[in-house]
Amino acid sequence: MRLASEEDYICSLSWAKGGNYLAIGTSDCKVQLWDVYNWTRVHSLASHTSRVASLSWNDHVLTSGSRSGHIHHHDVRVADHHIFTLTGHSQEVCGLKWSPDGQYLASGGNDALIYVWPRMQEGTNSNSVQCWSDHQGAVKALAWCPWQSDILASGGGTSDRHIRIWNVNSGSCISSLDTQSQISSLLFSPNYKELVSAHGYAHNNVVIWKYPALTRVAELKGHEDRVLSLILNPDCSTIATVAGDDTICMWKSFEVDPVKKAKERLVKSTSSVIHQSIR
Incomplete structure (x- = not known):
C-alpha cells in the first residue's frame, strides 16, 4: 500500500468489525478507509489538524484521536462524516478503545489521563463519565474486559509501568501492579480469563497474567526490541505481536476450549518470525 504522499506515514490502524475495511490514521492529519478485498481506498476523512495517533470502531462510527488532544467521531456512511468532537486531553491521544457493547469509549493520552466517554446520542453533550x-x-x-462490561484495564508508559484495573461504574481503581517495564498494549483472553500485556523498555517481552489476581502465568520472550502492539486471532487461541525489531511473532498461548486445557500449559512461539522486515 502507498499513501497519497511518500512523505506521509501510518500512525494508527483499526479493523472494522467483520474485517472488510481497514482504517488508517496518517501523519498528514487524515483518516483513510480501505476496502481490503479490492485493496482500494474508499474514503479519505479530513477533520484533524495534526497526526492521527489512535483509532477505534463502534459499528458505523469510526473514532479517531490526534496529536492535538481532540477526539473525533466519524459516521463513515455519510459525506459529512465528522459528527462530534470530544475535548479533554491536553496532549496527544495515543490510546482509544470502544467497549464491546458500544456504550463507552476509553481514551488515554500523553498527558497521563484516562477518560471514559458515553456513547454519543442526539442532544447529549461531550462530558466524560470518568477521568x-x-x-x-x-x-x-x-x-475492556469481554466478560465484565464495566471493567477497563490500562497500562502506563516508561515513567509509570503500572497496569491498573478500573471499575467504570464506581470510578474506583480495583487493583494496580508495577510491571517494571513500559506497557504498550493490553488485551483480555476470554478462554482463560487472563490479561496479556506487551512491553517495551526495559524487558521487550509479553506477559500473561491471571485475572483478577494479576499473578504471572507465563512470559513470552523472542523480540529484540520493544513490543509495539498485540492482538488475538478470532478463536482467541493465538497472540500476534509486532515489535521494533521489524518482526511479527505468533504465540500459540490458549486452548480454544479451556475445558480441554492441560494442567501444565506450555506457551511457546509457533512462528518466531513471519517477515524479516514489515516496513
Whole structure:
C-alpha cells in the first residue's frame, strides 16, 4: 500500500468489525478507509489538524484521536462524516478503545489521563463519565474486559509501568501492579480469563497474567526490541505481536476450549518470525 504522499506515514490502524475495511490514521492529519478485498481506498476523512495517533470502531462510527488532544467521531456512511468532537486531553491521544457493547469509549493520552466517554446520542453533550489521573506516564494501552462490561484495564508508559484495573461504574481503581517495564498494549483472553500485556523498555517481552489476581502465568520472550502492539486471532487461541525489531511473532498461548486445557500449559512461539522486515 502507498499513501497519497511518500512523505506521509501510518500512525494508527483499526479493523472494522467483520474485517472488510481497514482504517488508517496518517501523519498528514487524515483518516483513510480501505476496502481490503479490492485493496482500494474508499474514503479519505479530513477533520484533524495534526497526526492521527489512535483509532477505534463502534459499528458505523469510526473514532479517531490526534496529536492535538481532540477526539473525533466519524459516521463513515455519510459525506459529512465528522459528527462530534470530544475535548479533554491536553496532549496527544495515543490510546482509544470502544467497549464491546458500544456504550463507552476509553481514551488515554500523553498527558497521563484516562477518560471514559458515553456513547454519543442526539442532544447529549461531550462530558466524560470518568477521568483518572493515577498513571504517571502516557497511557496507550487500554483493554475492556469481554466478560465484565464495566471493567477497563490500562497500562502506563516508561515513567509509570503500572497496569491498573478500573471499575467504570464506581470510578474506583480495583487493583494496580508495577510491571517494571513500559506497557504498550493490553488485551483480555476470554478462554482463560487472563490479561496479556506487551512491553517495551526495559524487558521487550509479553506477559500473561491471571485475572483478577494479576499473578504471572507465563512470559513470552523472542523480540529484540520493544513490543509495539498485540492482538488475538478470532478463536482467541493465538497472540500476534509486532515489535521494533521489524518482526511479527505468533504465540500459540490458549486452548480454544479451556475445558480441554492441560494442567501444565506450555506457551511457546509457533512462528518466531513471519517477515524479516514489515516496513
